[in-house]
Amino acid sequence: MEARRAPAPILVGTCNxxxxxxxYPDELRGRRQPERLSFYARYFPLVEIDTSFYGxxxxxxxxxxxxxxxxxxxFNIKAYRSLTGHEREQGRPRAPTAEEERSFLEALAPLRxxxxxxAVHYQFPPWLVAGTAGRxxxxxxxxxxxxxxxxxxxxxxxxxxxxxxxxxEDLLRELDCTLVGxxxxxxxxxxxxxxxxxxxxxLVLVRFHGRNYQTWYRKTATTGERFDxxxxxxxxxxxVPAIQAAAxxxxxxxxxxxxNRSNYAVVNGFDMxxxxxxxxxxxxxxxxxxxxxxxxxxxxWARAAPEPPAPVAVEGSPRSPAGPVVAQSGQLSLDV
Numbered sequence: 001m002e003a004r005r006a007p008a009p010i011l012v013g014t015c016n017x018x019x020x021x022x023x024y025p026d027e028l029r030g031r032r033q034p035e036r037l038s039f040y041a042r043y044f045p046l047v048e049i050d051t052s053f054y055g056x057x058x059x060x061x062x063x064x065x066x067x068x069x070x071x072x073x074x075f076n077i078k079a080y081r082s083l084t085g086h087e088r089e090q091g092r093p094r095a096p097t098a099e100e101e102r103s104f105l106e107a108l109a110p111l112r113x114x115x116x117x118x119a120v121h122y123q124f125p126p127w128l129v130a131g132t133a134g135r136x137x138x139x140x141x142x143x144x145x146x147x148x149x150x151x152x153x154x155x156x157x158x159x160x161x162x163x164x165x166x167x168x169e170d171l172l173r174e175l176d177c178t179l180v181g182x183x184x185x186x187x188x189x190x191x192x193x194x195x196x197x198x199x200x201x202x203l204v205l206v207r208f209h210g211r212n213y214q215t216w217y218r219k220t221a222t223t224g225e226r227f228d229x230x231x232x233x234x235x236x237x238x239x240v241p242a243i244q245a246a247a248x249x250x251x252x253x254x255x256x257x258x259x260n261r262s263n264y265a266v267v268n269g270f271d272m273x274x275x276x277x278x279x280x281x282x283x284x285x286x287x288x289x290x291x292x293x294x295x296x297x298x299x300x301w302a303r304a305a306p307e308p309p310a311p312v313a314v315e316g317s318p319r320s321p322a323g324p325v326v327a328q329s330g331q332l333s334l335d336v
Contacts, residue, residue: 055080085127120148138177142175151203179197208256228261
């Protein structure tokens with residue numbers, strides 16, 4: 001009889017560490033980025049670097065992030081916006097310059113060298129539709145990152161239409177790319193339906209954007225205004241069977257919260273970890289208070305969780321201190 005394979009790890013985190021103002025103690029409020037990361041890494045094993053979409057960080061800055069996190073901590077990093085087709089000139093997508101490509105690849109070097117690079121995340125724009133041009137965009141991304149775990153997030157529904165979904169999954173399996181599962185408002189063509197598939201044995205990735213359809217297409221001053229949504233645990237639970245099924249097949253899973261208003265993403269990160277049976281430390285006081293405000297009480301599992309470990313010490317640095325929505329699918333299954 002064949003021995004049963006142990007489930008692959010499930011890691012839970014958030015899509016950046018700067019936005020969650022009401023997660024941090026008073027002395028870390030503001031823009032103290034390095035100290036915030038040290039505090040964040042005491043609670044979560046994974047984070048997405050999303051500032052790299054807006055501006056490419058220098059290798060020295062990335063190396064500083066690496067130094068402030070535990071040895072087993074992982075970073076996913078979003079590709080710079082010209083690499084994904086978000087930059088436009090005269091209404092048409094602008095190809096990245098050679099310097100932009102070189103600079104982004106150089107930014108990955110400290111993550112690769114430290115073993116802390118989880119995935120390179122290509123979030124393609126809503127105007128990249130399924131077809132020849134879309135396929136070529138994915139091919140260019142893979143050619144740019146031949147050895148990396150590459151995660152692809154589509155924002156146009158054409159990739160998921162009944163006649164196209166199998167082609168989309170086959171393309172990504174052929175290229176060994178991860179199709180990013182998305183929880184988002186189901187409104188119009190610029191959103192992906194809730195769908196989870198294994199298209200690479202290296203990773204399954206799910207991102208939660210909230211379900212605030214009133215702000216999904218709105219131009220807002222901050223991303224927190226756009227992703228202003230606090231999930232109840234019952235909505236997060238809809239994804240649990242499919243996520244666990246992927247892990248049981250031996251595929252590692254990353255679960256990332258992008259509903260980055262206030263401390264919503266952090267609260268829902270703890271919620272999701274509990275639902276998936278993933279152990280995290282006891283949430284800090286502001287998170288427990290948010291849970292109590294939402295649910296009427298602090299969950300027993302949150303009170304009983306262990307204290308977080310001490311922050312990673314960095315040489316030469318001080319130690320860090322401790323609306324209406326559109327209904328989603330009630331049950332998700334894993335597409336293999």
